[in-house]
Amino acid sequence: MNTPIYDFLKKYGQSGILRCHMPAHKGKSLIPELSAMYALDITEISGADSLFEADGIILQSEKNISSLYNTSGTVYSTGGSTLCIQTILYIMKSENRKIFAVRNVHRAFMNAAALLDLDVEWIMPEYSGGILSGNINPQDIENALKNSGKPSALYVTSPDYTGKTTDIKTLAAICRRYTARLIVDNAHGAHLKFLPQDIHPITLGADLCCDSAHKMLPALTGAAMLHTSVPEYVPLLKQAMNMFGSTSPSYLIMMSLDLCNKYITEKIKSDIKNNLVYLENFRRKFSDRLVFADGEPFHITIKASESGLDGNELAERLRKNGAECEYSDKTLVILLMSPVCTKHDYEKLSYALSETVGECRKTRPYTMEFDMRLPERVMSIHDAVFSDSETIPVEKAAGRICASVKVPCPPAVPIVASGERIDRNSINIFVRYGIPDVIVVK
Ligand SMILES: Cc1ncc(COP(=O)(O)O)c(C=O)c1O
Incomplete structure (x- = not known):
């Protein structure tokens, strides 16, 4: 497998050319140990292509990864899966789709839903021990999509933060029945394609999915891939990602993705x-x-x-x-x-x-069993996030509307999502998770 991005950067780094362009470090590190890395860190100069208008080395490298994952199209992200999730949801918004989201979303989803003013309907997983992991009941998905009354999309997180995977094949079949798009947050599963049995979401029928290469492959932090199996979406991916991404995407991150292609081909x-x-x-x-x-x-x-x-x-x-x-x-x-x-x-x-x-001291078994029900929804995620807000102690929050979500960082069921009313049950869960205060609408 060729490595067009790495090859270009290496040649440029060794060329000795005077860098009258950004970045300002000019290929020189302040610390000698990092010199090799700085020499490779460039911007969109002649021949280096451009992430959002790729037609050269970046496009070539993306085609390599697309063929390795057998997708209709794959694009690189230097803003992690977060940027891929924004991109996917932007496309869904432009198709006016209602989003059914299994509730254990990462906060990248919550933020994108607020920014895009998405119409989100939650599907609660069935819990066992804590809010990190749960089972998706396919019948719940079937019921939701059947009664949607609108073009829809189903958003699931698999693997979840504990590594538990969902039956994507079954969900894909249900989505096809209702012409709904299946989106998989596969941030934790870039390697699934290369297990003895390929269980990557695209293989199993997902329409769109993101992989944080930096989580499960030898790529730099921030490196991710956005895959689609839908040919019509291929030309939209860059256009949509361009809405959110920096105009100075890191070539070091793209290079690390490029090198992953070689690693995948030769060694994974x-x-x-x-x-x-x-x-x-x-x-x-x-x-x-x-x-x-x-x-x-x-x-x-x-x-x-x-x-x-x-x-x-x-x-x-x-x-x-x-x-x-x-x-x-x-x-x-x-x-x-x-x-x-x-x-x-x-x-x-x-x-x-x-x-x-x-x-370790032996402890008595401690269970995190909760009564996880959907709190009452009072306003949209967008309106709640953009309203005047204040931070108050959790114990005083009964009856208030959650403005911004404060869940522990990993993807877990938001105890209360933005726009929902905080009740006694939610307060108990906040307390159990040691969350002392909440941001509420004023
Ligand atoms: C399930 C899930 N989705 C999305 C993200 C965001 O990914 P990234 O950090 O690559 O932007 C994370 C990060 O931890 C995650 O765990």
């Missing part, structure tokens, strides 16, 4: 094969002491409370023993691995975890 499948063995051995080693959640293999989600441990203590001690986790709360610890992890990484993690489990 064998790396995944090796990692699956390490992952299985790792889980087996701890299976008598820890309870693991089901999900795609690279998310090691430890059900700490079910294992008789406090998740935050486990994470804290794990850090001291040399391993930093992706996320923890009282009930869960999420360790995120990737295809580039080595046998040595798993040995180090095994050692750290063995030490940690030994040190």
